[in-house]
Amino acid sequence: MSSIIQRLMKFGVDVNRILTPRTRGPKATKVHQGHLLDAALAVFAREGLRGASIRAIAREAGCDPSMLYYHFQGKEGMFEALLERSIGPVVTELLALKDPKDPRSVAERLWGVICIYHRHLGESEGLRGLLRGEIIRGAEGIRESITKRVFPALGAISDLIRFGIERGDIRPDTAPLFATFFLARMELEILDLIPVLGPRVAGIPADQALPMAERAWFRLFWRGIATRPEEPLPFLNES
């Protein structure tokens, strides 16, 4: 059976090399940056932030860990790029809520904060972790990079709340920064936990629990800051 191989080896032939040929060099489907970022998100979704090692991402992408260093400058640079792609749109949409030409009420626009978070961050626990400033081993500098992006967006929401105070929709003793913090931060917690806790603790199916909790949260929040808390919030009953 293996006598042929043994004879070949005797003549100095690198048998290993023939049986498992090396595969270096460009593939038919080149590994581009977006593919690696997709892989990172997939690892996030499957193994959480703690699973976000370079090796795990490369495994997911079906390539060698070195590819990460070819396309980005290290792990840090890769997450920087991931942020640009993932959190960039969130920040843009949040900033747009401040637009004075927006015809919607302040309440509905604040509800928009929750909708935007839900839409962009509902799927990836890892992305929420990043946004929340959690730390990834080997990419500790990411934290500051995120706050630099997110703070202006939160500032826009604060401005929106100030606008609501001026218009008389929101109680004047509301602290805009705190209220912004409460609104946005709680939505992150809801997205993280309610899909797990809802079925387990309250027996609500996961897909129903999330919207229920979000609506419950916004009703509580708005009632907590509104000048006229009894006014109905019709936009909550849509979709």
Added chain:
Amino acid sequence: MSSIIQRLMKFGVDVNRILTPRTRGPKATKVHQGHLLDAALAVFAREGLRGASIRAIAREAGCDPSMLYYHFQGKEGMFEALLERSIGPVVTELLALKDPKDPRSVAERLWGVICIYHRHLGESEGLRGLLRGEIIRGAEGIRESITKRVFPALGAISDLIRFGIERGDIRPDTAPLFATFFLARMELEILDLIPVLGPRVAGIPADQALPMAERAWFRLFWRGIATRPEEPLPFLNES
């Protein structure tokens, strides 16, 4: 200079052993379990959850990492013991809030949740991380162990809210479980972030920012669930 050492080594003398004598065996001040748990908390406070390696804790305690395996069964067992000591009292106090003989109003008792969290968890970010269910490398099983302890306490708060609904203090359309989740979870976020964010974003000194945010949060929360939201909350102005 080192010729003597070389001559000694030639005769088979273990020079290293003479220059740095071994120090095995019991110390004058024995390392007991509590000391190790204190060290773990200190590491938490200084380096956060990610710094909670066995080696870091042993370094803090001034002993060898092996001591952890002598006193506890591995890293997991050690955090189990830390929970027993640290989170046990929190849970006990939370359960006591449900006591029907407590003369305080429902509002004041819900404010008690925030006070209890503040008192027991304000100092250690790591403890909050544990309570929040964050994962520690090498002690992944801790998560379940925590939820098992915390869920009954959160159930007690939910009962308290139900009691408030029965008494007519809390709006009947309030979902007790969600409200409990909002109240407790937000306090964790406040303890984590406001001391950092307050000075940086709003220019408020760290020690003032925390109580301000907690009071702002509870006012918002209570206004969000109360039947009579305009009723004053005098206990908020104490201390």
Added chain:
DNA sequence: AAAAAATTTCAACGAATGATGAAATTTGCC
């Protein structure tokens, strides 16, 4: 066809981690 550039993998380094078994030292008991 030859040379240069681009893409991919390989092999390895140094560091950190959780864990273990054995050795060394002290303490307490008979």
Added chain:
DNA sequence: GGCAAATTTCATCATTCGTTGAAATTTTTT
């Protein structure tokens, strides 16, 4: 004094991690 139990450290193992430099292969350019 001798002996067993308790306490502490040492040396080491197997993993995993981020990172790097060189080799191999394909593609593009000359």
